[in-house]
Amino acid sequence: MKAAPRTIRIEVLRYRPEQDKEPVVQGFDVPFTDDMSVLQGLQYIKDEFDGTLSFRWSCRMAICGSCGMMINGVPKLSCSTFLRDLYPNTVRVEALAHFPIERDLVIVLDDFITKLHKIKPYIIPKEPRALSQGEYLQTPEQMAQYEQFSACINCMLCYAACPQYGLNSSFIGPAAMALVHRYNLDNRDGGRAERDPYVHSEEGVFNCTAVGYCSEVCPKDVDPANAVNINKTESAKDYFLRFLKPKGAQA
Amino acid sequence: MKRSNAPIFWALFGAGGMLSALIGGVLVIITGLAAPTGMGLPGDTLSYAKVLAFTQSWPGKLALFVVISLFLWHAAHRIFHTLHDLGIHAGLVARLLCYGVAAAGTLASIVALLQVA
Ligand code: SF4
Ligand code: FES
Numbered sequence: 001m002k003a004a005p006r007t008i009r010i011e012v013l014r015y016r017p018e019q020d021k022e023p024v025v026q027g028f029d030v031p032f033t034d035d036m037s038v039l040q041g042l043q044y045i046k047d048e049f050d051g052t053l054s055f056r057w058s059c060r061m062a063i064c065g066s067c068g069m070m071i072n073g074v075p076k077l078s079c080s081t082f083l084r085d086l087y088p089n090t091v092r093v094e095a096l097a098h099f100p101i102e103r104d105l106v107i108v109l110d111d112f113i114t115k116l117h118k119i120k121p122y123i124i125p126k127e128p129r130a131l132s133q134g135e136y137l138q139t140p141e142q143m144a145q146y147e148q149f150s151a152c153i154n155c156m157l158c159y160a161a162c163p164q165y166g167l168n169s170s171f172i173g174p175a176a177m178a179l180v181h182r183y184n185l186d187n188r189d190g191g192r193a194e195r196d197p198y199v200h201s202e203e204g205v206f207n208c209t210a211v212g213y214c215s216e217v218c219p220k221d222v223d224p225a226n227a228v229n230i231n232k233t234e235s236a237k238d239y240f241l242r243f244l245k246p247k248g249a250q251a
Numbered sequence: 252m253k254r255s256n257a258p259i260f261w262a263l264f265g266a267g268g269m270l271s272a273l274i275g276g277v278l279v280i281i282t283g284l285a286a287p288t289g290m291g292l293p294g295d296t297l298s299y300a301k302v303l304a305f306t307q308s309w310p311g312k313l314a315l316f317v318v319i320s321l322f323l324w325h326a327a328h329r330i331f332h333t334l335h336d337l338g339i340h341a342g343l344v345a346r347l348l349c350y351g352v353a354a355a356g357t358l359a360s361i362v363a364l365l366q367v368a
Contacts, residue, residue, distance in 0.1 A: 163336065167335065167336075167338075167340075197252050197254070198252055200254050200255060201252035201253060201254060201255055202252070202253050202254075202255045202257075203252065204255055206255050206257035206258070206261060209332050209335075209336070232261065235255075235258060236258035236261055236262055239254075239258035239259075240258065240262070
């Protein structure tokens with residue numbers, strides 16, 4: 001038997017550039033059932049109360065990475081956070097921290113996209129390969145090297161969690177580093193030398209002070225903090241040993 | 252992209268952190284508690300004569316130098332980053348103050364240790 005819907009108060013941080021000078025909080029009383037996520041709560045608001053409410057979403061199953069927002073101050077995917085777990089308290093929903101707000105819960109994500117481009121998140125072959133050579137074969141062990149870091153869905157929750165990114169957004173940040181690590185560890189890839197300058201730069205890994213909150217909020221257990229910290233060691237090794245390397249050798 | 256020179260400070264920070272984690276606590280107990288009170292250690296462990304002899308030996312000089320300088324570099328880096336976390340981005344000034352103290356302490360310890368013949 002289905003329980004009668006309960007009502008939960010959802011407070012949304014609104015920002016409508018054409019009418020709001022700065023973001024304002026607007027509260028709604030939303031009837032909900034046990035199977036409803038925060039995202040569905042917002043959809044209810046959009047359908048029933050205010051069609052102008054803006055937010056991003058697509059898959060509703062924690063895989064597209066579009067629906068990240070601050071829920072009671074914590075970066076979370078709104079599609080996999082359930083109202084029943086927040087009831088009877090009021091839910092406070094805000095745009096992801098550390099990013100400029102475009103409108104309501106929609107952030108400007110240009111910074112992250114630029115970083116994504118810069119790290120070349122794709123396999124750069126070690127040497128040219130002809131189609132006739134067939135596909136790359138990879139053993140389960142070779143795949144296990146990087147698999148965890150390939151689970152990133154670019155949801156940016158880790159950027160909203162990272163206090164260093166909040167203080168200085170030129171920092172390459174957790175997810176981009178996790179992806180650098182993912183491709184560097186792939187035995188089909190030979191692109192490390194192209195990614196290294198960014199990792200070693202003043203915008204690179206050393207902006208991290210090992211807080212670790214990024215890995216706590218990551219919905220895919222990517223553990224970006226681990227990727228960042230392994231690369232601090234790698235970067236430091238390269239810094240001190242680079243003079244010993246023969247010219248033109250790959251890291 | 253300008254290469255970061257952070258590895259130098261990070262390596263000193265890491266080395267100092269490792270050293271302090273391994274022996275910092277023990278040193279506090281020996282020099283601060285056990286030796287002065289004579290609990291578990293002979294009363295003259297830190298007597299002038301013994302400390303002087305330790306400082307005159309090369310292994311002793313090296314040990315003191317390593318402990319003093321690395322602890323300082325560790326602290327400098329930690330304090331610098333904590334200032335940043337607290338929202339004090341004094342940049343160059345904070346950097347010079349923190350790492351300057353560590354550098355000065357390192358130099359002073361070299362000079363002092365070499366003077367003990
Ligand atoms: S590392 Fe995790 S939290 Fe960061 S963008 Fe990828 S999936 Fe999201
Ligand atoms: S809607 Fe796709 S991750 Fe939430």
